[in-house]
Amino acid sequence: MAAQETVDHKYVYDFSEGNKDLKDLLGGKGANLAEMTNLGLPVPPGFTITTEACQAYLATGRQPDGLAGQIEAHLESLERAMGKRLGDPQDPLLVSVRSGAKFSMPGMMETVLNVGLNDQSVVGLSAQAGGNDRFAWDSYRRLIQMFGKTVCEVPGEEFEHALDEAKSAKGTHNDLDLDADDLRGLVDAYKKIFLKHTGREFPQQPREQLDLAIRAVFESWNAERAILYRRQERIPTDLGTAVNVVTMVFGNLGPDSGTGVAFTRDPASGAQGIYGDYLANAQGEDVVAGIRNTVPLQELEQLDKTSYDQLLGIMARLEEHYKDLCDIEFTIERGKLWMLQTRVGKRTAAAAFVIAGQLVDEGLIDLDEALHRVNGAQLAQLMFPRFQLDHDFQPVAKGIGASPGAASGTVVFTSARAVELAAEGKSVILVRRETNPDDLNGMIAAQGILTSRGGKTSHAAVVARGMGKTCVSGADAIEVNVPAKRFTVAGQTVSEGDVVSIDGTTGKVYLGEVPVMPSEVVQYFEGSLDPEHIDNALVRAVHRIMTHADGKRRLAVRTNADTGADAARARRFGAEGIGLCRTEHMFLGDRRELVERLILARAPGEREAALEALLPLQRADFEEIFREMDGLPVTVRLIDPPLHEFLPPLEQLAVNVAVAQERGEDVAKEEALLAAVRRMHEENPMLGLRGVRLGLVIPGLFAMQVRAIAEAAVACARGGGVAKPEIMVPLVGAVQELETVRAEAEKIIAEVVGDSGVEVLIGTMIEVPRAALTAGQIAEAAEFFSFGTNDLTQMGWGFSRDDVEGAFFWRYLELGIFGISPFESIDRDGVGRLVRIAAEEGRAARPGLKLGVCGEHGGDPDSVHFFHEVGLDYVSCSPFRVPVARLEAGRAVVETGGSDSR
Numbered sequence: 001m002a003a004q005e006t007v008d009h010k011y012v013y014d015f016s017e018g019n020k021d022l023k024d025l026l027g028g029k030g031a032n033l034a035e036m037t038n039l040g041l042p043v044p045p046g047f048t049i050t051t052e053a054c055q056a057y058l059a060t061g062r063q064p065d066g067l068a069g070q071i072e073a074h075l076e077s078l079e080r081a082m083g084k085r086l087g088d089p090q091d092p093l094l095v096s097v098r099s100g101a102k103f104s105m106p107g108m109m110e111t112v113l114n115v116g117l118n119d120q121s122v123v124g125l126s127a128q129a130g131g132n133d134r135f136a137w138d139s140y141r142r143l144i145q146m147f148g149k150t151v152c153e154v155p156g157e158e159f160e161h162a163l164d165e166a167k168s169a170k171g172t173h174n175d176l177d178l179d180a181d182d183l184r185g186l187v188d189a190y191k192k193i194f195l196k197h198t199g200r201e202f203p204q205q206p207r208e209q210l211d212l213a214i215r216a217v218f219e220s221w222n223a224e225r226a227i228l229y230r231r232q233e234r235i236p237t238d239l240g241t242a243v244n245v246v247t248m249v250f251g252n253l254g255p256d257s258g259t260g261v262a263f264t265r266d267p268a269s270g271a272q273g274i275y276g277d278y279l280a281n282a283q284g285e286d287v288v289a290g291i292r293n294t295v296p297l298q299e300l301e302q303l304d305k306t307s308y309d310q311l312l313g314i315m316a317r318l319e320e321h322y323k324d325l326c327d328i329e330f331t332i333e334r335g336k337l338w339m340l341q342t343r344v345g346k347r348t349a350a351a352a353f354v355i356a357g358q359l360v361d362e363g364l365i366d367l368d369e370a371l372h373r374v375n376g377a378q379l380a381q382l383m384f385p386r387f388q389l390d391h392d393f394q395p396v397a398k399g400i401g402a403s404p405g406a407a408s409g410t411v412v413f414t415s416a417r418a419v420e421l422a423a424e425g426k427s428v429i430l431v432r433r434e435t436n437p438d439d440l441n442g443m444i445a446a447q448g449i450l451t452s453r454g455g456k457t458s459h460a461a462v463v464a465r466g467m468g469k470t471c472v473s474g475a476d477a478i479e480v481n482v483p484a485k486r487f488t489v490a491g492q493t494v495s496e497g498d499v500v501s502i503d504g505t506t507g508k509v510y511l512g513e514v515p516v517m518p519s520e521v522v523q524y525f526e527g528s529l530d531p532e533h534i535d536n537a538l539v540r541a542v543h544r545i546m547t548h549a550d551g552k553r554r555l556a557v558r559t560n561a562d563t564g565a566d567a568a569r570a571r572r573f574g575a576e577g578i579g580l581c582r583t584e585h586m587f588l589g590d591r592r593e594l595v596e597r598l599i600l601a602r603a604p605g606e607r608e609a610a611l612e613a614l615l616p617l618q619r620a621d622f623e624e625i626f627r628e629m630d631g632l633p634v635t636v637r638l639i640d641p642p643l644h645e646f647l648p649p650l651e652q653l654a655v656n657v658a659v660a661q662e663r664g665e666d667v668a669k670e671e672a673l674l675a676a677v678r679r680m681h682e683e684n685p686m687l688g689l690r691g692v693r694l695g696l697v698i699p700g701l702f703a704m705q706v707r708a709i710a711e712a713a714v715a716c717a718r719g720g721g722v723a724k725p726e727i728m729v730p731l732v733g734a735v736q737e738l739e740t741v742r743a744e745a746e747k748i749i750a751e752v753v754g755d756s757g758v759e760v761l762i763g764t765m766i767e768v769p770r771a772a773l774t775a776g777q778i779a780e781a782a783e784f785f786s787f788g789t790n791d792l793t794q795m796g797w798g799f800s801r802d803d804v805e806g807a808f809f810w811r812y813l814e815l816g817i818f819g820i821s822p823f824e825s826i827d828r829d830g831v832g833r834l835v836r837i838a839a840e841e842g843r844a845a846r847p848g849l850k851l852g853v854c855g856e857h858g859g860d861p862d863s864v865h866f867f868h869e870v871g872l873d874y875v876s877c878s879p880f881r882v883p884v885a886r887l888e889a890g891r892a893v894v895e896t897g898g899s900d901s902r
Contacts, residue, residue: 011053012070014077015046020322025050027242029100032342039321041314041339045081046095046246047074049214051102054240057218071214075245082247087206089120091128094139094248097213099220101241104343106462107437108229109220109241110150112213113283114143114248118204133180135253141183142283144190144202147209151216154197162189176281210245217243225440232444232467237816249338251331252283256304259284262297262311262328264319267347267465268401268505270354270537274298274312276328277455284329284340293474294455307337318342323364324373325355346465348404349378350538357541367548368894374545375891376861376884381405381468382542383525383880385516387503395508396490399450399475402461407448407470408501408513411494413482415442422446429500431487433480435460443469448502450509452478452487470504478509525573525883546883549890550574555867556874557885558633560854564624570879574886577633577724579786579876580854581625583618583705584641604699611704618705622712626723630716633724635786635854635876637765638705638741640691640730653677686791686800691731695741702729706745710752710760717756726761728786733768735777742781763850766838767791775838779845786876787835789855789863793822796831823856826863836870843871852876861888868892 018026018034026034030048037043049071056064079085084093094116099109117125117140126136148154163175166186170177178186194202203209220226221241230237251259262276277294280303301308311330314337318326327345331338347355356370365373387393387406409427412418415438418430422445430446432439434453443449443463448470451460455474464471480487485496494500494511501514523529524539531543558579559570567578597610625634657674660667695702706727713723727745732738742762749760764781766772767788775785794801801823812818826832835853842849852874857863859881867875868889877885 009052009064009066010070011050011064011067012074013048013050014074015043015048018048023102024239025052025242027051027100027102027244028104028343029098029341030242030244033244033246035321036318036339036342039317041317042337043339044247044249045078046244047078048100049243049245051240051242054218054221054242055238057215058221058240063215068211071210071245075210078245078247086210087116087118087121088124090124092116092121092124092206094121094125095210096244096246096248097210097217098244098246099217099241100244101221101235102239103233103235104346105226105229105233105235106346107459108226108440109223110213110217112143112146112150112209112216114139115147115209115213116206116248117143118206120204121206129250129253132253134178134183135250137180137183137187138178138252139250139283141187141190143209144187144194147202147213148190148194148197150220151212152194152198154194158193158197159190162186162193165189214243214245217241225437228440228444231813231816231819232440234819246340249331249333249336249340250283251279251333252281253334255280256334257332258282258300258303259331260294260297260300260329262315262330263345264315264326264328265351265355265358267325267327267345267351268404270325270347270351270358270541272358278303284331293453293476304332304335307332307335310337314339320364323359325351346462348465349381349468350404352378353382353541353545354537357537357544360544367545368552371545371548371552371887371891371894374887376864376888377468379521379542379887380881380884382521382538383519383883386505386519387501387510388515388517393510393512393514396492396511397475397477397509399452399472399478399507399509400455400461401503401505401507402455402458402473403449403464403469403471404505405448405468405470406501406503406514406516408499409447411487411496411498411500412442412446413480413485413496415439415445417496418442418445429502431478431480431500432460433482434458435463443467448472448504450475450478450500450502452476452480464504470502472502472504472507472509475507475509526569527572546887549887551890552893553886553889554893555864555872555885555889557882557889558635558852558854558874558876559879559882560858560876561625561879563621564628566879567625567628570882571628571632573879573882575632575879575882576874577635578625578629579635579852579858579874580728581634581636583621583637583639607698607700611700615704615708618708619712619715622709622725623715626712626716626725627719627721629724631722631724633726635726635728635763635784635852636705636709637728637730638692638695638702641694686794692729692737692741693731695729696737702741703744703748706748707752710749710758713758713760714752714754714756717758723758725758726763726784728763728765728784730765730788731768731791732764732766732778733770735774735781738764738778738781761850765854766835767795767855769796769834772834772838776841776845779842779849782842782846782849784850784852785838785842787838787851787853787855787872789826789831789835789853789857790823792834792855793827793831796827796834797822799823825860826857826866828866832866832870835867839870839872859885864888865892865895869896 015034015037018031020031020035023031026048033043053067082093084091086093094114097112097115122136122140126133129135145159149156166182191202251257258280259282260278265272266275274297276297278297278300279294325345326342329341331340352374356373359365360370409429411431412428413431418428419441421428427447429448429450430442431450434451449460449464451473452475454460458473460471461473478487478489487494499513501510520539521542529539531539556576558577559575560580561567561570561578562582653674657667657670709725713725716723729738729741761783763784765788766785809821839851851872853867854876858875859877864875864885875885
């Protein structure tokens with residue numbers, strides 16, 4: 001967006017002017033408030049300032065031309081509609097100023113309630129409420145507190161300390177026990193805190209309050225916690241937030257008022273029913289902050305049946321309208337129900353699958369849409385283990401299962417400590433009375449979150465569900481003492497450093513580490529659960545959606561496996577072959593010495609002896625794998641070890657020789673070994689004598705492997721099986737390298753295979769940028785390409801993967817240079833372009849060229865979509881990621897409108 005905006009550009013929309021499809025412009029909250037308004041639901045009147053206005057403000061540091069006048073015009077219209085003026089001393093109009101980006105970012109940006117209150121209008125508000133002084137002064141102290149912290153960066157804990165002192169002086173722990181005089185005194189205390197930290201009195205002009213609050217919401221888009229959350233959730237940085245100015249309705253007017261959050265289905269399990277939290281005599285922030293424990297939504301029926309019945313009707317209407325689980329915020333003001341927000345609700349991974357299946361059954365969506373609504377990251381979460389409770393483990397507390405999972409770890413009480421211990425590789429459980437947006441770093445670092453306050457709609461619960469973190473909230477039997485770094489429960493004290501376990505499904509808390517067991521979803525994939533004959537809604541939903549994904553996908557899914565056991569497990573998980581069998585992994589352990597002898601051999605006889613010893617070992621390895629993958633293709637990569645992985649460390653060897661010489665020992669053999677290691681030493685082994693280069697330099701090495709592969713395939717065929725070997729030559733950068741290896745391999749294959757009927761393909765791994773750029777030449781000598789995107793990323797970026805992730809990637813992520821590590825998800829513009837060029841030019845030279853990928857990206861959901869887009873035939877990944885790749889390959893077809901078959 002240009003820095004200068006024309007005055008007639010529309011930056012402000014009344015709720016009646018928008019709809020749910022304008023999220024890019026009005027943000028999620030504004031678009032949905034507009035949608036509910038147009039549905040005729042009871043929404044407080046208001047208007048939305050667009051994301052474009054925010055983008056312009058952030059680009060220039062000032063409001064764009066025309067915005068102030070448009071705000072003034074919409075404010076005047078709102079005042080006419082309500083019959084009140086903003087901050088009028090006699091009958092004040094008060095508004096809330098709320099953020100609302102395109103994508104939900106719960107608690108990450110700012111909100112200011114009760115804007116328009118000052119020393120005069122607080123009196124008018126009391127009269128407006130029938131002389132309810134307590135309500136008026138409670139609203140005023142909330143404004144000063146929120147405005148001070150949000151707009152003027154006054155430390156929030158100072159307000160909290162003042163509130164605690166007021167409650168202590170009253171002899172209570174409950175803020176509802178403070179009367180009007182107590183709250184009037186608290187307002188004075190808050191004003192002094194504000195003056196101390198800002199150097200000015202709390203602003204009394206209502207329009208100044210409004211303008212400053214709008215500016216604060218704009219600026220909160222770039223707050224540290226918002227940036228961190230966007231990075232975690234992969235939300236683009238340039239969207240900006242809308243600002244919603246909404247007429248205040250009050251849930252803190254007395255026992256006939258209140259506020260709550262409702263879900264049209266259980267966001268944790270997907271079960272149908274009535275789910276949510278309600279808090280009488282409170283404003284909305286009280287529910288999210290968890291400062292008082294809520295009651296279940298069902299109890300509203302006894303408190304206010306009319307509002308309860310109306311709410312249920314609206315919930316049903318919204319779910320049918322949005323065709324999805326809806327998350328609803330509402331307020332009841334003296335018996336009148338107001339809808340403050342709705343959105344498609346965040347849900348756990350389990351709930352996502354279950355709800356998608358339910359909505360298909362209800363005829364609201366089809367299976368394609370159900371497949372679109374789940375993703376591989378959620379499926380991976382469902383495959384994590386759960387607690388095994390057949391031992392004598394008794395819970396010490398029970399809260400609300402806010403976000404499922406089984407998590408054990410060291411107790412910590414601050415986000416800083418969570419980050420510190422997680423960086424040391426330790427699992428931690430973050431324990432708080434309640435979390436707030438400033439705890440985001442610690443929540444990301446922790447394995448699980450445990451709070452003593454709050455419900456399923458508290459900050460901890462909502463953020464944990466969005467991140468897939470285990471969370472138990474509202475475990476009120478736990479007394480948390482953050483300064484002392486301990487909590488007490490059931491007569492026991494748990495200190496920082498002790499271990500606890502939390503179950504985010506049942507809400508139970510255990511002392512010590514509880515053993516885990518495989519999830520039902522893993523048991524299903526391994527064949528031990530029959531989805532058609534068990535009473536498990538999740539497994540049935542996963543089976544149904546996975547079956548549909550398999551029917552839709554074009555990409556085949558193979559696995560990376562080096563042993564028969566890995567191959568067998570991957571096949572149970574749905575693998576359709578092996579895309580990468582790494583032969584160097586077969587040479588570790590007891591066989592390492594043979595490879596060392598081979599590499600260091602000077603005389604032909606030494607080399608031949610080492611090869612002769614390795615041949616039967618390799619052949620046995622391949623026979624086992626071919627048996628497990630009977631009838632499916634197996635791509636075997638010829639040995640590709642950086643030499644340092646198989647040679648003794650030079651420095652240690654030199655020290656050992658020097659020490660032995662000093663002692664006068666006979667070290668002739670060790671000296672010869674040291675000389676050989678020095679001769680072979682490389683400064684950068686990853687770019688040295690490895691892959692095809694090693695095969696060309698060490699005569700007979702590749703020949704031995706080719707023979708072992710061919711002999712194993714023939715043995716499998718003669719035993720009644722079907723072997724489909726594909727020999728992959730690694731690290732090729734020039735077609736001449738591949739031609740040399742191929743010529744030798746074809747002679748051996750012809751000699752071994754004979755009339756057995758075994759067919760052996762020969763191809764190469766595209767992992768050197770030059771190979772990608774000369775793919776047309778290389779395809780003339782290759783029957784298949786497999787993209788080794790790990791090395792292609794390493795060489796394309798000039799990064800040493802072993803070094804850079806810990807050295808500086810954190811800074812690149814922090815600065816936004818990366819949205820995500822290019823080793824985790826394919827760099828579409830750079831490395832991805834190399835893949836695209838190689839695929840197109842390779843197929844142009846050889847139309848039947850088979851194309852696959854075997855780097856870590858083969859199991860990354862976003863990368864799978866890219867590989868579908870560029871026309872690869874298959875992806876290959878670790879056994880555990882095979883179901884994820886299958887699901888995403890199906891989703892890729894649905895999301896691009898592709899055909900229903902391969």
